[in-house]
Amino acid sequence: MSTKVSRFLTLGFVFSIALVLVFSPLTQAIGEISLSDFYPQTVYFGNGFFCTDASLPNSVNYTTGKCDSVNNKYWRQTGQLRIESNGSTTPWAFGGFFVSSGARPIEPGYLQIPIYIINGEQSFNMGQVTGFMANPKVYYNVGDYLATVDSKFENLNGATARVTVTVYHDWVIPANTQLYFCSNSQTAVAASQNPYAANAVWSRGLPRFGVIIGNGTNFFYGDDDSGSSFDDTEILNHLYTMGTSLSSIDSKISSMSGNSQQMLDAINDLNDETNQANQDANARYQDEKDTINDSKDEAQNSADSMDTSGFSLGNPFASWFGMFTNNNCVDIPKIASWIHSNETRVCSPWSSDVRSNLTPIISVIAVMVGFGLLVHWLKGDTDVGLENT
Amino acid sequence: MGESIVYALKMALAVVVFTAFMAAIITVIALITSASSSTAFGEVIGLISVYLPFNPAVVFGALSTMIAGLLAFLVAKKIYTLTNNTYQST
Numbered sequence: 001m002s003t004k005v006s007r008f009l010t011l012g013f014v015f016s017i018a019l020v021l022v023f024s025p026l027t028q029a030i031g032e033i034s035l036s037d038f039y040p041q042t043v044y045f046g047n048g049f050f051c052t053d054a055s056l057p058n059s060v061n062y063t064t065g066k067c068d069s070v071n072n073k074y075w076r077q078t079g080q081l082r083i084e085s086n087g088s089t090t091p092w093a094f095g096g097f098f099v100s101s102g103a104r105p106i107e108p109g110y111l112q113i114p115i116y117i118i119n120g121e122q123s124f125n126m127g128q129v130t131g132f133m134a135n136p137k138v139y140y141n142v143g144d145y146l147a148t149v150d151s152k153f154e155n156l157n158g159a160t161a162r163v164t165v166t167v168y169h170d171w172v173i174p175a176n177t178q179l180y181f182c183s184n185s186q187t188a189v190a191a192s193q194n195p196y197a198a199n200a201v202w203s204r205g206l207p208r209f210g211v212i213i214g215n216g217t218n219f220f221y222g223d224d225d226s227g228s229s230f231d232d233t234e235i236l237n238h239l240y241t242m243g244t245s246l247s248s249i250d251s252k253i254s255s256m257s258g259n260s261q262q263m264l265d266a267i268n269d270l271n272d273e274t275n276q277a278n279q280d281a282n283a284r285y286q287d288e289k290d291t292i293n294d295s296k297d298e299a300q301n302s303a304d305s306m307d308t309s310g311f312s313l314g315n316p317f318a319s320w321f322g323m324f325t326n327n328n329c330v331d332i333p334k335i336a337s338w339i340h341s342n343e344t345r346v347c348s349p350w351s352s353d354v355r356s357n358l359t360p361i362i363s364v365i366a367v368m369v370g371f372g373l374l375v376h377w378l379k380g381d382t383d384v385g386l387e388n389t
Numbered sequence: 390m391g392e393s394i395v396y397a398l399k400m401a402l403a404v405v406v407f408t409a410f411m412a413a414i415i416t417v418i419a420l421i422t423s424a425s426s427s428t429a430f431g432e433v434i435g436l437i438s439v440y441l442p443f444n445p446a447v448v449f450g451a452l453s454t455m456i457a458g459l460l461a462f463l464v465a466k467k468i469y470t471l472t473n474n475t476y477q478s479t
Contacts, residue, residue: 316415316460317453319422323434324445330435334428348439359444363451370455 328352403468410464 329347336344348355425431438445 316418317456320418321449321453323422323426323431324438324449325435326444326446330439332432335432346436346439350442354442355444358442359447362443363448366448367451367455370452374459
């Protein structure tokens with residue numbers, strides 16, 4: 001019988017180990033899978049004006065306004081440029097120049113981005129001039145880096161305009177990205193141009209840029225495709241709108257300043273009360289903590305005395321099986337240090353609902369199986385009168 | 390009368406042996422538990438606990454109760470057999 005019992009316990013232990021071995025890697029594998037494994041890397045451009053089409057792939061931030069209603073092109077205050085996992089770029093719109101083609105992602109999910117510092121200028125001859133804004137400014141930021149780009153229009157001969165793009169700051173540009181200007185031309189510009197080839201000439205229609213007014217966060221955009229992007233009336237209307245908003249803010253600030261001292265006094269009183277309440281709470285917390293620690297010490301002393309000299313007929317294996325915790329999380333500092341992991345706390349992959357429902361079922365089954373084996377064993381024992389008849 | 394005294398002595402001896410046996414088992418189990426609870430083995434037990442789809446403290450507690458009952462039954466049967474044989478031999 002002792003062999004059967006030990007075999008049963010061994011099987012149970014092996015079953016538990018098998019559960020851990022099966023579910024632990026599975027859970028870990030599921031936890032390590034993220035959406036970034038399936039979507040290409042993205043590079044964000046912000047606070048710049050971009051002309052993109054409405055079907056910008058993977059874009060999430062483009063709500064600025066219309067640029068070219070005929071071709072469904074839109075100005076973007078904040079744009080998003082997608083870099084495909086195979087290294088190619090997806091054009092946003094026709095027109096633009098290619099920054100660099102020196103880098104390719106080495107594999108999906110990981111981008112190897114060499115850094116190019118561009119501090120120069122590039123000119124574009126446009127094929128039509130009917131009106132444009134002088135010296136429009138375009139701001140870009142790439143990741144944590146901010147670059148200022150000036151785009152200057154020069155009317156050459158009444159029929160063409162030259163746009164000079166100058167980067168005034170050292171501009172850290174991830175390779176393999178494209179910056180696009182908005183154009184009302186119906187013809188797409190070649191997707192790739194060498195940024196270091198000065199004075200690249202494109203015979204395209206009039207490009208239209210947004211203009212930065214004030215601190216660069218307020219702007220407006222052209223909303224027609226006639227080739228004349230902005231006029232003075234439009235600019236003045238926007239300025240008037242901004243001025244009205246600022247006046248409203250000023251009046252609100254003025255109305256608040258009269259009550260500032262009263263508000264400060266109230267805040268100070270509130271702070272004093274809060275500090276006092278925190279001190280009282282800390283004192284109560286410390287008292288309760290001391291009381292709990294005293295109780296723990298007494299309980300530990302009692303348990304130690306029972307473990308060493310006590311005797312219990314009820315359940316001598318209680319201390320051993322008491323090592324299994326009923327918590328959902330457990331600290332494993334030693335194992336974490338062995339496997340060089342920063343995760344010193346492991347939580348159960350099972351929800352509390354699952355565990356609470358399965359616990360009584362498995363308890364009953366386990367006890368039934370155990371007593372079943374016991375009865376099966378006793379049926380062959382003639383000493384207790386349970387032998388087969 | 391003498392047989393009863395001898396029988397009582399046998400019973401007392403059996404109870405003492407049973408008590409010493411159980412105390413030894415409990416002491417050994419308590420020593421193993423206390424020595425392993427603060428080690429990596431205790432952490433392994435904890436890992437097993439959190440990865441099981443049920444509350445092991447309850448399930449294994451029930452199993453331990455069953456095993457304790459089985460052990461008590463074995464000891465009681467042994468005492469019964471011992472005393473019965475002693476009574477029959479006299």
